[in-house]
Amino acid sequence: MNSPLSFSTALPSLRWAVPALALGLSLTACNSSPKSESETATSTTSSETTPADTSASSTATNTPDAIKPAGPAPAWAPNISPQMQTVIEKLEKLQGPTPPEKLPVAEVRKAPSAADAAMAVMADFHVQAPPSKLDTMSKVMAPGLKARIYTPQGATGPLPVVVYYHGGGWVIANLDTYDSSVRALAEKSGAIFVSVAYRQAPENKFPTAHNDAFTAYQWVLKNAASIKGDPKRVAVAGESAGGNLAAAVCMMARDKGAMQPKHQLLVYPIAGYDLNTPSYQKNANAKPLSKPFMAWFFDKYLRTPADGKSPLISLVTAPNVKGLAPATVIGAGIDPLMSEGKAYADKLQAAGVPVKYQLYDNVTHEFFGMGAIIPEAMQAEELAAGELKKALAAQ
Numbered sequence: 427m428n429s430p431l432s433f434s435t436a437l438p439s440l441r442w443a444v445p446a447l448a449l450g451l452s453l454t455a456c457n458s459s460p461k462s463e464s465e466t467a468t469s470t471t472s473s474e475t476t477p478a479d480t481s482a483s484s485t486a487t488n489t490p491d492a493i494k495p496a497g498p499a500p501a502w503a504p505n506i507s508p509q510m511q512t513v514i515e516k517l518e519k520l521q522g523p524t525p526p527e528k529l530p531v532a533e534v535r536k537a538p539s540a541a542d543a544a545m546a547v548m549a550d551f552h553v554q555a556p557p558s559k560l561d562t563m564s565k566v567m568a569p570g571l572k573a574r575i576y577t578p579q580g581a582t583g584p585l586p587v588v589v590y591y592h593g594g595g596w597v598i599a600n601l602d603t604y605d606s607s608v609r610a611l612a613e614k615s616g617a618i619f620v621s622v623a624y625r626q627a628p629e630n631k632f633p634t635a636h637n638d639a640f641t642a643y644q645w646v647l648k649n650a651a652s653i654k655g656d657p658k659r660v661a662v663a664g665e666s667a668g669g670n671l672a673a674a675v676c677m678m679a680r681d682k683g684a685m686q687p688k689h690q691l692l693v694y695p696i697a698g699y700d701l702n703t704p705s706y707q708k709n710a711n712a713k714p715l716s717k718p719f720m721a722w723f724f725d726k727y728l729r730t731p732a733d734g735k736s737p738l739i740s741l742v743t744a745p746n747v748k749g750l751a752p753a754t755v756i757g758a759g760i761d762p763l764m765s766e767g768k769a770y771a772d773k774l775q776a777a778g779v780p781v782k783y784q785l786y787d788n789v790t791h792e793f794f795g796m797g798a799i800i801p802e803a804m805q806a807e808e809l810a811a812g813e814l815k816k817a818l819a820a821q
Contacts, residue, residue, distance in 0.1 A: 488554045490799050493547065502711040503760045507788040509547075509800045510760075514713050514790065516550075517543035527722035531628060535598050540714045540792040541606060547799055555798050558609050565653075567622075567645040571638050574601050575653055576612045576619040583654030586617040586661070586818035588691075589643050589675070593666030593792075595696075595723030596635045597627050607665060607693075607795030607807075614811030617818060618655050620646055624671070627727040635727070636738050639671040640678045647685060659818045661689040661751070663810075665794055666715075666763070667723070669695025673770070674738040676750045687751040689817035691810050693794045694758050697741040698766035699724070699734030705764035712760050715791040720762055742769045752780040754813040756794065756806050759787035782813055 495511040506514070520538035529537070548555070561577045578585070588611070592604040601621050612619040624638035643662065650657035664672035669692040676690050700706075701717055710717040728734055737744035755771040757764050764785070771783040786793065786802040797804035 488552055490553070490801055493551050493553070493799055500713075502709065502713075503788075503790070505788050506760060506790070507800065507802065510789045510793060510802075512547050513540065513543050513796065513800070516546050517714060520546065525716070525718065527716075527718045531597060531726065539599065539603050541603050541795070544606075544796045544799060551799075553799055558613065560609060560612055563653075565620075567642055568638075570625055571641060572623050573642060574608075574621045574623070576608055576621065577654060578612065578616055578618075581618075581654060584651065584656035584659075585654055586615075586659035586688075586814075587646055587650050587653070587655035587657075588612075588615070588617050588619050588661045588663050588814060588818075589646050589672075589687075590619050590621045591624065591639055591662070591664035591668030591671040592621065593664070593668045594626070595720070596632075596667045596727040597723055604665065604668075604795065606798075610795060610797055610807045611663070611811050611814065614807060615814045615818070617661075617814060618653060620653075631729045632727050632733045632736070633738060635667070636671060636674050636678070639675050640682075643675050643679065643687070644684065656820075658685075659820070660685070660687055661691065661814055661818055662687045663691035663693075663814070664695070665693040666791065667696050669693050669767075670697065670739070670741065673697070673741050673750075673753075677737065677744065677747070680749050686749070689814055690751045690753045691756075691814060692753060692767070692770070693756045693806075693810070694761055694763050694791055695741070695755070695767055695770065696720075696739070696763060697770040698743070699740045700742075700766070701762075703762075703765035703769075705766075706762045709760055709762045709764070712762060712790055715762060717762050742766055742773060744773075746777075747774055747779065748777045750774065750777075750779050752817060754782045754810060755784075756810060757783070757785040758789050758791055758793055759785060760789060761791040763791065782809075784809055 490509055493509045493512050495508055495515055499506050499511060517540055520543055526534045559579045561579050563575050564572060565575055566572045590608055592599055601623050608619050608621050622642040624635045646660055647657050662672040662675050672690050673692055673695055676687055679686050706717050753774055755767055757767045771781050775781045786806060789802045793800055793803050794806050797807045
């Protein structure tokens with residue numbers, strides 16, 4: 427059973443010298459990667475192993491503490507961690523000078539992602555990652571809705587299941603972009619992860635992604651046994667827009683009479699429609715997520731501004747959050763979404779929902795999943811997996 431709200435802040439100066447081979451994470455995501463054939467199949471199984479980088483010389487460094495930025499900290503983040511700053515510098519170089527909110531959707535979808543920048547930093551500093559061994563298969567859940575399922579190799583089941591929703595403002599990114607987050611959590615928690623490829627805007631406006639998210643959750647409850655899962659031990663998780671979807675699924679499950687998830691993991695979730703919160707003001711020019719970019723996402727997903735007042739979007743103003751799953755909420759200090767994530771954690775706690783809240787001060791939106799190179803990300807992944815493991819333990 428989770429304890430009531432507990433709050434702690436990661437030390438801003440913490441820098442570990444941990445060999446990458448001990449990190450248990452491979453950053454294999456790519457925003458512009460083409461889909462594999464297995465993703466379009468109804469059910470295809472494969473064992474995926476990501477080899478360690480063998481190109482590094484015997485004298486190459488392979489620890490996160492060796493990662494140093496090229497220039498001074500940006501004005502919008504004077505206390506950014508050196509590893510995080512290095513990723514942002516690489517992202518700026520890969521993306522070019524034009525802000526993403528000034529580009530058409532098709533171009534933003536093809537642009538290099540923060541995950542691409544992290545991989546480039548790994549290559550630049552010869553950070554090696556161990557083989558990641560998970561069985562994966564693709565499932566079609568409904569017309570237009572599919573998922574990639576990650577199962578610990580050799581598992582006999584029944585195992586707990588986590589339904590995971592990726593980020594991208596309901597508009598961009600895909601299963602590949604957030605592959606590293608899912609792999610880290612699956613390996614550390616020992617659970618099966620079902621990563622959902624929900625339909626995106628502007629082709630599919632609100633509430634399409636939310637309905638897809640709930641449909642995927644229902645599919646898992648009904649079909650868990652067929653993927654070696656335990657239908658009585660199911661949680662939801664997500665990052666950014668995916669964190670919003672995970673939280674919304676808990677509300678929809680309660681209101682529709684479905685089984686409530688055992689836990690909800692919300693990593694810097696979109697939890698409000700107010701672009702003038704303290705963190706929006708402080709981090710208006712942050713990267714990779716800025717205030718103008720977040721406004722762009724809302725414009726593409728919502729049918730009208732009135733949709734922003736829906737409790738499925740504005741979690742912080744939802745009239746009723748009682749009876750929802752215990753939550754772990756993770757925030758980033760250099761993120762426009764920080765204030766609303768903390769506000770939603772407080773709202774849940776006030777309604778009697780057990781909550782664990784953790785803020786990592788000197789990192790930006792999208793730091794989660796970069797545990798191979800960012801110490802705070804490793805801490806966050808360990809915390810998230812640990813909370814899921816406790817919540818999903820067999821009774």
